[in-house]
Amino acid sequence: EAQVTQNPRYLITVTGKKLTVTCSQNMNHEYMSWYRQDPGLGLRQIYYSMNVEVTDKGDVPEGYKVSRKEKRNFPLILESPSPNQTSLYFCASSANLRGGGYTFGSGTRLTVV
Amino acid sequence: GESVGLHLPTLSVQEGDNSIINCAYSNSASDYFIWYKQESGKGPQFIIDIRSNMDKRQGQRVTVLLNKTVKHLSLQIAATQPGDSAVYFCAENTPFNQFYFGTGTSLTVIP
Numbered sequence: 001e002a003q004v005t006q007n008p009r010y011l012i013t014v015t016g017k018k019l020t021v022t023c024s025q026n027m028n029h030e031y032m033s034w035y036r037q038d039p040g041l042g043l044r045q046i047y048y049s050m051n052v053e054v055t056d057k058g059d060v061p062e063g064y065k066v067s068r069k070e071k072r073n074f075p076l077i078l079e080s081p082s083p084n085q086t087s088l089y090f091c092a093s094s095a096n097l098r099g100g101g102y103t104f105g106s107g108t109r110l111t112v113v
Numbered sequence: 114g115e116s117v118g119l120h121l122p123t124l125s126v127q128e129g130d131n132s133i134i135n136c137a138y139s140n141s142a143s144d145y146f147i148w149y150k151q152e153s154g155k156g157p158q159f160i161i162d163i164r165s166n167m168d169k170r171q172g173q174r175v176t177v178l179l180n181k182t183v184k185h186l187s188l189q190i191a192a193t194q195p196g197d198s199a200v201y202f203c204a205e206n207t208p209f210n211q212f213y214f215g216t217g218t219s220l221t222v223i224p
Contacts, residue, residue: 102157
C-alpha cells in the first residue's frame with residue numbers, strides 16, 4: 001500500500017531532551033515536507049526537500065533540523081525541544097507538487113513538558 | 114508568509130443537502146490549488162485540485178470553483194453524507210512551489 005509512515009504517533013518528552021520523528025514513504029517521491037498543525041493556525045511548513053541531500057527551510061524552521069540521506073526517509077530532529085514545539089506534526093511526500101499535491105502521514109502528536 | 118483563509122470556521126448541514134465551503138487566497142500568482150479533507154486523528158487527504166487556467170472542476174460529488182479575480186476558491190459537496198463530516202482545507206501552490214494551507218472549516222453533517 002502506498003503510504004507515508006511516521007513514528008511515533010504519540011510522544012511526550014521533557015524540555016531539552018533531543019528527539020527524532022521518523023518519516024518514510026514507499027512511493028519513490030522526490031518531494032518531502034514536514035508540517036506542524038496548531039489550532040487556529042492551520043498547517044505550517046517547517047522544512048521541505050526537493051530531492052536527496054537537498055533541504056530548505058519552510059515558514060517555521062526554528063528549533064528543527066532535517067536530513068535527506070535517502071529518497072524514502074526524511075526524519076525531523078528536535079535538538080532541544082521546548083514547550084512551544086508541542087504540536088501535531090505531519091510528514092508529507094509528493095511526486096509532483098502540481099499534480100496531486102502531497103500525500104500525508106497520519107501525524108505525530110508531540111507534547112513537550 | 115502567504116495567507117490562505119476561510120470565511121467560516123464551522124459549517125453544519127443536514128444530511129442530503131449540498132455544502133459549500135469557501136476559501137480566500139492571497140497570492141495572485143498562485144497557479145494550483147487543492148482541497149484536502151482531514152478526519153479526526155488522520156492526516157489531510159486529497160479531494161480535488163484545480164489549475165489556474167480553469168474556473169471549475171468536478172469530481173465525484175465534489176466541485177471546486179476558482180475565481181481568480183477575487184482570489185476565491187469554493188468546494189461544493191453534493192448530497193452531503195455523515196462520512197463527509199471532517200475539517201476541510203484549501204491549499205495554494207505559489208510559483209516558488211510552496212504550499213500554503215488555510216486554517217480549515219469544520220463540517221458537521223446532521224443526520
